[in-house]
Amino acid sequence: MSRPIKDFTLSKYRELLTSLRGYDGVILRHDVDKKPQNSLEMARLEASLKRKSIYYFRTKKSILNKEIIEEIASLGHEIGYHYESLTTCNGNVDAAWKDFQKNLEKIRAIAPVSKACMHGSPRSKWDSRDIWKKYDYRSVGIEFEPYLDTDFSKTFYLTDTGRRWDGSKYSVRDKIPEYQEIWEKQGLSFSTTDEIIFAARAHTLPESVMITTHPQRWTDKNGEWLWELFSQKLKNRIKRRRLNNPVEIAEPDFGTEAAEVVVNSSEPDFGAEAVTEPDAAEIGAKPVAGPETEVQSADGQQEAVSEATQGAEEAEKAAEVAVKEATKEVAEEATKEPVKEPAEEEEEEFTLFS
Numbered sequence: 001m002s003r004p005i006k007d008f009t010l011s012k013y014r015e016l017l018t019s020l021r022g023y024d025g026v027i028l029r030h031d032v033d034k035k036p037q038n039s040l041e042m043a044r045l046e047a048s049l050k051r052k053s054i055y056y057f058r059t060k061k062s063i064l065n066k067e068i069i070e071e072i073a074s075l076g077h078e079i080g081y082h083y084e085s086l087t088t089c090n091g092n093v094d095a096a097w098k099d100f101q102k103n104l105e106k107i108r109a110i111a112p113v114s115k116a117c118m119h120g121s122p123r124s125k126w127d128s129r130d131i132w133k134k135y136d137y138r139s140v141g142i143e144f145e146p147y148l149d150t151d152f153s154k155t156f157y158l159t160d161t162g163r164r165w166d167g168s169k170y171s172v173r174d175k176i177p178e179y180q181e182i183w184e185k186q187g188l189s190f191s192t193t194d195e196i197i198f199a200a201r202a203h204t205l206p207e208s209v210m211i212t213t214h215p216q217r218w219t220d221k222n223g224e225w226l227w228e229l230f231s232q233k234l235k236n237r238i239k240r241r242r243l244n245n246p247v248e249i250a251e252p253d254f255g256t257e258a259a260e261v262v263v264n265s266s267e268p269d270f271g272a273e274a275v276t277e278p279d280a281a282e283i284g285a286k287p288v289a290g291p292e293t294e295v296q297s298a299d300g301q302q303e304a305v306s307e308a309t310q311g312a313e314e315a316e317k318a319a320e321v322a323v324k325e326a327t328k329e330v331a332e333e334a335t336k337e338p339v340k341e342p343a344e345e346e347e348e349e350f351t352l353f354s
Ligand SMILES: [Zn+2]
Pocket: 031, 032, 033, 082, 118, 119, 120, 121, 353, 354
């Protein structure tokens, strides 16, 4: 029986980092949407391999963990702010700007921050980048917003969004269509981490790449890993139901004094994008390690049987919770509730800049 090779594990990430040795133009970006402990583990792994990266933290209470942020910074990594203020403030740009500054202060009380990156909130109708139609993040010492300040004509973009590396083309408000198509024509389309590793080793990966990961999904713990697999699979199923029921995209409230500016400014295309998703079948086809399955880690070493058994127990619990959660979500879908701010735990990472 062939053993499953698991993707999105820390072991696999280690392999990826190793394959990227010599690639000095690779930016490792992490969006800390949840489970900050996983970011710490990833940060330690990177430090052990002498790689520096940046961790963009959301400022929700459960995520803005002082000890973890301090340790990540002490390992030599940079800390950034993963903002979602327009969603939090329900489309009110003035309130969002205040919220942005307030949260920036909170995170700056822990570590120096000069970069901010939008959290996609794909189920929200608000795009937090719209704050910058009226306000300037540079006025508060933010020098870099990856989406707005990266020259994608020179930098190839990879993200693990949707638990695959080619999910960006299905995402909501995070497309870079002009470059995505060019990259694909150049053969720069990857689904699994192994495909990226292969390209890196074959030196067919561009020199300048931004690689975004969501550390919550990268784990060697069987239970957690299976949870990610199950929950993503279920989320994708739910998202497929939304194909014919796109998220409402709304124009934010800029306040009366800004009305003229808004009318005259060039607006992004709000109308054409539909919520789509990667093919759930692809993810569903991934091998799932069952209770009796021997699990092989990426470097070929068998994990201890006891760990596998423990993982299987955790997985069983995780699956139970996942099914309950999915049932609840499907029920919500059925009643066609209006779009609301997603609960933290059901946050989707289906966007390039989530
Ligand atoms: Zn995010």
